[in-house]
Amino acid sequence: MGTLREFVVDVLESEGAAVEPVEPDGLDVLAPEALREAMDWPELVRLGFGVEQPAGAVPIGLEGDWLDRFGALLGERGRFAERQIVLPDAVASPGDPERWLDRTLDLPNAVWRLQGVKPAWTRCLLLAFRYTAISDERREGLIWLGFNCGTGAVMNDEMLGRLRRLLADDMQWQAPDPEAQSADGALWDVAALSNRAQPLLNHHVRRDLEPFLRAVRRRLDRDCARVHEYHDDLRRGALSKLAALQSAPGDKAESGRKRETMRVAAIEREYAVKLDDLRNNYAMQVSVDWVQALVLFAPVHRYEVQIKRRKGQRIVTMDWHQSVRMMEPPLCDWGLGLERARLVCDEQLHLTDSEGQAPCTSCGKAWCRACHDTGCPRCKSSASAGNTHGMRD
Numbered sequence: 001m002g003t004l005r006e007f008v009v010d011v012l013e014s015e016g017a018a019v020e021p022v023e024p025d026g027l028d029v030l031a032p033e034a035l036r037e038a039m040d041w042p043e044l045v046r047l048g049f050g051v052e053q054p055a056g057a058v059p060i061g062l063e064g065d066w067l068d069r070f071g072a073l074l075g076e077r078g079r080f081a082e083r084q085i086v087l088p089d090a091v092a093s094p095g096d097p098e099r100w101l102d103r104t105l106d107l108p109n110a111v112w113r114l115q116g117v118k119p120a121w122t123r124c125l126l127l128a129f130r131y132t133a134i135s136d137e138r139r140e141g142l143i144w145l146g147f148n149c150g151t152g153a154v155m156n157d158e159m160l161g162r163l164r165r166l167l168a169d170d171m172q173w174q175a176p177d178p179e180a181q182s183a184d185g186a187l188w189d190v191a192a193l194s195n196r197a198q199p200l201l202n203h204h205v206r207r208d209l210e211p212f213l214r215a216v217r218r219r220l221d222r223d224c225a226r227v228h229e230y231h232d233d234l235r236r237g238a239l240s241k242l243a244a245l246q247s248a249p250g251d252k253a254e255s256g257r258k259r260e261t262m263r264v265a266a267i268e269r270e271y272a273v274k275l276d277d278l279r280n281n282y283a284m285q286v287s288v289d290w291v292q293a294l295v296l297f298a299p300v301h302r303y304e305v306q307i308k309r310r311k312g313q314r315i316v317t318m319d320w321h322q323s324v325r326m327m328e329p330p331l332c333d334w335g336l337g338l339e340r341a342r343l344v345c346d347e348q349l350h351l352t353d354s355e356g357q358a359p360c361t362s363c364g365k366a367w368c369r370a371c372h373d374t375g376c377p378r379c380k381s382s383a384s385a386g387n388t389h390g391m392r393d
Ligand SMILES: [Zn+2]
Pocket: 360, 361, 362, 363, 364, 365, 376, 377, 378, 379, 380, 381, 384
């Protein structure tokens, strides 16, 4: 069955309709009154989804307003859910954990040592956002972010992709049982979450929209060049007439000079107006909205890792996720954490992106952006705090 047809079956059944598949690619729907009114359908309606429609079917597709109408039926339902990952059997911790950690942990200025491994439940948070970019054309897309609230890690694209595929496949939906609910990691509060999600979201939306932005920029440049060429030709014509009249005596020549001078000014004004029109036409508006949140209770093997730098030490935890058989990236106290390497600070052993330990642009001293988020501790220059990737708890 097609994905759209499956979705419609789920929505309509949740609205109390009786639904029966008919071939090819259709549904017979017996709709209760509220649904009939909402969708403007008779009591018995046949819906068709494919290129080939069953006889007498109402064609349903992605075009038109069908998705909006089914979306309106859903309302706010399904925006927030809790789910437990169900595996047929517990997956043993991988052998040679040091090797797994070695592949994941890259600490150029610190050393690490594995302290222990134990099975655990952790609480992950998967968030979906929809972005819409409108210029002379329109683009829409979905961004998923994934966090492990138990360890503070941000899931990378590969892990999130595997996890979402697993959830979309045939895994049975299970609400979290008491054992899973004892999972580590309380859900972050809104401030902590937005502090973490916002910079990542900006990064992903920009990355997704980059080809679109480039194409818009190309069209804008092309149109600007065309407008410029047209007005430049006109202006040159007027200027050369003006030059020819420059030294001619008499009233007629004088009025000719006036006329051409005014013409040049008018062409220049028109050119400015046309450029403004183009700017408006290609101006880009981007909006991003939260769509869905899924709290996912996941079985993991939890690695306790000691990080040592100079005389300091700190224990961090990293999870190997049984469901996708992957080690998550290490947490990142400052920065997006998209690079593999983490630098470790002297004071509190924060793990940060390399930029998080960069030298101050005013006094040249390196300092930790996670320890001091308002500015350089030596010269108090706040400009050197750099970007606002702050991702502290
Ligand atoms: Zn400084």
